Amino acid sequence: MPVDPHAAIEVTAFKWVPPFAHGFVKDMRIRWALEEIATPYRERLIGGIFEDKSHDYLADQPFGQVPVYKAEGISLFETGSILIHLGEKDERLLPRDPSGRGRAISWIIAALNSIEPTLSALMLVGHAGAQKDWVDDAKNAVRPFAESRLEMLSNALGTKDWLEDRFTIGDLVMIDVLRTAPEDELVAAHENLSAYVERGTSRPAFKAAMAAQLDAFARNNPDME
Ligand SMILES: N[C@@H](CCC(=O)N[C@@H](CS)C(=O)NCC(=O)O)C(=O)O
Known part of the structure; x- marks a missing residue:
């Protein structure tokens, strides 16, 4: 399972969203891509979807959204941009021709x-x-x-x-x-x-990504049904 608290790559996700959104928050797209290439990442869980975002987080993501991707001194927002960055690193995501x-x-x-x-x-x-x-x-x-x-x-x-x-x-x-x-x-x-x-x-990579997102919500919302 690529979620690893010591991993070099950091991906942001919310601590809380309404239950109907579990499994559908857009950090799924980055988790899925990282699972496809078996690359570990650590989660940085930020406040709930409706909470005000810290000044620091807005510096990372101007709209206060998830996901943000950080690694090797690079900080990226927008899923499309993050995915292209990952694709450039691994042919399994993005062909070379x-x-x-x-x-x-x-x-x-x-x-x-x-x-x-x-x-x-x-x-x-x-x-x-x-x-x-x-x-x-x-x-x-x-x-x-x-x-x-x-x-x-x-x-x-x-x-x-x-x-x-x-x-x-x-x-x-x-x-x-x-x-x-x-x-x-x-x-x-x-x-x-x-x-x-x-x-x-x-x-399998999609299923692992889904399990990881659901697990983060379950860990951070112990009273959740
Ligand atoms: N265009 C952005 C959209 C990201 C996005 O919509 N994230 C949602 C969660 S699925 C979010 O953070 N919503 C909270 C908000 O917009 O304030 C991307 O692709 O990264």
Whole structure:
């Protein structure tokens, strides 16, 4: 298990988030990548998601979010940037040939910039409009954008196992984005996308990352059900 209090790499995570978010906090993406390359990391657990962040933490992450990655005098924020940094270190995450490398990075950006915003919009509308009489209308207005992007992603994936000819951090991010879709039917509408998410989340490295995040919440919230 790569979580090791003496490891050179430090990854931040929250001590507390609401139970529905357990297993879905974005340090998962970094934990997963580090598990893929069997590289140990130590956790730096910061206050709960809704607590004010210290001045020091805001110097590390201007928006007070997790994760932050630190190692060898480098301090990085934004999961995409951290994953590219890790990919540069290990070919198992990012191919070395220029085309394979570039395509994998294209998919990271597509996941974060073309797919995730449409799903986040739907989620934000749901949160902001909870119990408001306009919430269904607002969701119905936003949902077609997500549906259209997922349809196009499904076409791009086709019958392949991964977005390119092998697993990369492009798949890691895309699968993590898809598995957090706010409405299950959105991804389930595409058999190949459901199978793709299943393929990614069946990887031992994903399971180990999930266990580590859940374990951190359990250790720090002993009264948790
Ligand atoms: N774009 C950032 C997003 C990170 C993010 O949304 N983190 C969430 C946890 S999943 C967070 O820290 N939320 C607290 C906040 O935004 O104040 C990244 O990819 O690193």
